[in-house]
Amino acid sequence: MGGKVMTAAGVVASLDSGMTLGIGGWGSRRKPMALVREILRSDLTDLTVVSYGGPDVGLLCAAGKVRRLVTAFVTLDSIPLEPHFRQARQDGAIELTEYDEGMFMFGLYAAAHRLPFLPTPVGLGSDVMRVNPGLKTVRSPYDDGTELVAVPALTMDAALIHMNRADARGNAQYLGPDPYMDDLFAKAADRAYVSCERLVDTADLLKEGPVQSLLLSRAHVTGVVETPNGAHFTDCVPDHGRDEAFQRLYAKAAADPGQWAAFRERFLSGDEAAYQDAVRVWREENR
Amino acid sequence: MSTTATETATRAEVCAAACADLFRGDGEIVAAAVAGFVPMLGSRLARATFEPDLLTTDGGPSLSAAPVPLGAQAAEVEGWLPFRDHLWLVLNGRRHVVMGPSQIDAFGNTNISCIGDWERPSRQLLGVRGGPGNTLLNTTSYWVPKHSTRVFTEKVDFVSGVGHDRGAHEIRRVVTNLAVLDFATPDRRMRLRSVHPGVTVEQVVENTGFELAVPDEVPDTRLPSAEELRVMREVLDPKGLREREVPQ
Numbered sequence: 001m002g003g004k005v006m007t008a009a010g011v012v013a014s015l016d017s018g019m020t021l022g023i024g025g026w027g028s029r030r031k032p033m034a035l036v037r038e039i040l041r042s043d044l045t046d047l048t049v050v051s052y053g054g055p056d057v058g059l060l061c062a063a064g065k066v067r068r069l070v071t072a073f074v075t076l077d078s079i080p081l082e083p084h085f086r087q088a089r090q091d092g093a094i095e096l097t098e099y100d101e102g103m104f105m106f107g108l109y110a111a112a113h114r115l116p117f118l119p120t121p122v123g124l125g126s127d128v129m130r131v132n133p134g135l136k137t138v139r140s141p142y143d144d145g146t147e148l149v150a151v152p153a154l155t156m157d158a159a160l161i162h163m164n165r166a167d168a169r170g171n172a173q174y175l176g177p178d179p180y181m182d183d184l185f186a187k188a189a190d191r192a193y194v195s196c197e198r199l200v201d202t203a204d205l206l207k208e209g210p211v212q213s214l215l216l217s218r219a220h221v222t223g224v225v226e227t228p229n230g231a232h233f234t235d236c237v238p239d240h241g242r243d244e245a246f247q248r249l250y251a252k253a254a255a256d257p258g259q260w261a262a263f264r265e266r267f268l269s270g271d272e273a274a275y276q277d278a279v280r281v282w283r284e285e286n287r
Numbered sequence: 288m289s290t291t292a293t294e295t296a297t298r299a300e301v302c303a304a305a306c307a308d309l310f311r312g313d314g315e316i317v318a319a320a321v322a323g324f325v326p327m328l329g330s331r332l333a334r335a336t337f338e339p340d341l342l343t344t345d346g347g348p349s350l351s352a353a354p355v356p357l358g359a360q361a362a363e364v365e366g367w368l369p370f371r372d373h374l375w376l377v378l379n380g381r382r383h384v385v386m387g388p389s390q391i392d393a394f395g396n397t398n399i400s401c402i403g404d405w406e407r408p409s410r411q412l413l414g415v416r417g418g419p420g421n422t423l424l425n426t427t428s429y430w431v432p433k434h435s436t437r438v439f440t441e442k443v444d445f446v447s448g449v450g451h452d453r454g455a456h457e458i459r460r461v462v463t464n465l466a467v468l469d470f471a472t473p474d475r476r477m478r479l480r481s482v483h484p485g486v487t488v489e490q491v492v493e494n495t496g497f498e499l500a501v502p503d504e505v506p507d508t509r510l511p512s513a514e515e516l517r518v519m520r521e522v523l524d525p526k527g528l529r530e531r532e533v534p535q
Contacts, residue, residue: 026370053414073414080413089401089411098400100419102374120378122420125453127446131405177348178369 003168006223008038008272011193014223015158017044018067022154022189023051024161024182025234027077028242030174031056032162032195034230034272039065041271050156052104052181054234055247058084058254061094068095070154072104076247077235083254099151100128107154108181111188119148159189162231163216164239165208166196170221175209176237183215191222197239199226229276245286246279292513298464299325299533300519301483302430304511305462306385307333309428313383315340317350317368317376322387322430324357324528326462328519330385331355335518344368357524377417383426383459386418390443391429393476393497395458396450397422398443405445418447426457432532434463436496451475464533466491467508472500481508 012035015021025031036056046067051057053074060066062084074085088094099107106118119138123129124147140146161182166172172194174182186192194216200207205214233243233250253263267278296304306329310318318330318341327346331354334341342365345355350366368376376382388397389412399418403409421427427448431438449455451470460480461468469480478500479491484507492499511519519529 071414073416075413081411086411089408092407098405098415100415101370101417102377102420105371105374120420121423122377124419125423125446125449125455126415126419127400127405128415128419130446177367180370 004170004218004221004224005168005199006193006225008035008195008225008227011035011160011223011225012038012042012044015039015044018046019157020048020050020155022156022159022185023049023056024159024180024185025054025056025231026052026178026180027073027075028054028233028247029077029178029235030162030176030180030231031234032160032230033232033234034227035160035162035193035195035225036060037268037272037275040268050154052101053082053085055082055250058082061085061088062254062260064093066094068097070097070099070104072099072101076251078242078244079247079251083251098128098131099123100126103128103149103151104154105181105184106151108184108188110151110153111155112184113187115153117150117152119150121146121148123149123151154188156185156189157191159185159192161185161192161194161216162227162236163194163196164236165198165200165205166194166224167200167202167205168224169202170194170216170218170224171202171205171214172196172216172221172224173205173209173213174215175213175239176235179215186216186220192216192220193223193225194221195225195227195230197228197230197236199224227272230272232276232279246282249282292516293510296510296516297530298483298485299529300511300516301508302462302464302533303328303332303519303529304515305467305508306330306430307336307515309385309460309462310338310341310383313338313341313426315342316381316383317342318383319344319373320385322385323432324524324532325432326385326428326430328357328524328529331523332515332518335523336515342366354523356522357528358526374417374420377420377424380424383428384421385428385430386421386448388429388431388438388448390438390440391431391461392440392443392450393499394450394452395455395461395470395477396443396446396453397429397448398445400445400447402444415447419449422448422450422455422458424456426459427455428459429461431461431463433534434465434491434494436494439495439497441497465494468499476500478502479505481506483508484510
């Protein structure tokens with residue numbers, strides 16, 4: 001189809017070590033896992049990752065790719081705690097910028113709209129202020145005089161986002177019930193790369209969903225990659241739900257170094273096609 | 288109302304009715320009972336009985352047209368509340384959230400972030416999530432399925448949810464498997480409001496790691512009514528998910 005269509009390897013080859021990388025989705029929901037897996041295969045390192053964290057964060061931590069994480073949480077949703085993230089924190093292996101979910105969103109809104117910060121009361125009184133000594137407050141210039149946290153723009157070099165559909169121009173569509181913050185990530189980043197379950201002709205986008213489902217405009221998208229089942233094992237309804245059985249396998253393996261080596265060897269030692277094949281074989285075995 | 292029926296109430300059902308009572312008088316606001324099955328059931332029970340104007344979700348971004356059974360998707364939807372709108376609604380304020388703390392102190396400061404030193408925790412938990420905003424701006428209650436000195440601590444290791452001494456909007460109550468606690472004291476420290484039937488005041492005090500305000504007379508937590516039991520058992524939680532969360 002041409003246009004902005006790329007390969008996952010092409011996307012990752014365009015990234016550099018030391019970059020700030022935003023990752024769309026939320027927890028274990030619609031994560032650009034095929035692109036994350038491609039980063040695991042690369043020699044990228046020293047990344048600052050900005051994410052409402054799920055297994056994307058866990059895998060990148062386990063592979064030693066993360067210098068700093070900016071987040072409000074890391075979770076697998078149906079399994080509350082992410083084992084690799086926990087280990088990385090308990091080992092002191094990563095630096096952390098910990099924000100409230102709403103502060104994080106304001107950081108995204110600020111970056112997406114070229115504002116230096118957005119004010120919110122959220123964070124005041126909590127230890128978020130203690131562990132982020134760089135956070136400053138501002139006072140309302142109006143009669144109320146309210147003190148507010150000035151959440152700085154969460155600017156990023158690149159964002160990785162997973163959508164249900166996209167066209168070759170870079171327009172992208174979500175068909176599930178929640179956009180998460182994906183349009184904000186795209187606008188906040190210098191470059192946004194979108195993986196999608198299926199590439200379609202522009203003329204067919206509205207056959208897939210209503211006009212409001214066109215979340216990302218090509219004006220904000222640098223490259224598009226077709227990655228069927230590319231959000232696996234996270235949720236990507238209506239194309240596929242979360243693979244709960246596989247997520248349990250992942251979480252169990254991630255909590256044990258010996259099991260993790262075997263998991264990595266079986267599922268993460270080849271390319272994306274090999275990953276999808278290995279998952280298929282595993283599913284057959286566990287039917 | 289038959290008294291024999293209400294006497295068959297399990298501990299989980301007493302807890303769920305106590306969670307329903309959290310929302311009494313709240314009116315037309317969103318009940319965000321994210322802490323577990325029991326408070327989720329409680330919020331839907333409140334809506335199905337004495338608080339019909341409450342807005343509840345099906346656990347996803349749909350505001351359901353009517354309270355839905357635990358685990359079910361809304362068949363009829365009256366509104367849409369994706370995560371970003373939840374976060375805007377925190378600022379708007381028409382929301383009462385029930386969270387599950389890993390630690391809580393006498394003023395209702397809570398921790399869901401990490402145990403030990405934040406710089407290098409001994410146990411990393413979820414992260415602060417929406418705790419700072421929820422507690423500063425919305426009515427907040429807590430659900431603790433296992434009341435213990437591990438959870439009720441003199442000091443929380445990380446303040447992810449602010450308490451009454453740090454600017455909380457309103458920490459209404461804490462419902463546990465043993466008791467209901469509130470902050471109806473002059474300095475807004477935690478007070479024992481009621482003990483669940485079969486639980487003693489001593490049990491609660493022993494399992495609380497700070498000095499709890501204990502009135503001279505501590506009533507029993509009310510039993511669910513026969514109608515509430517019917518709604519829980521036959522309509523909102525026929526699979527009995529509530530019982531998994533509360534050991535008898």
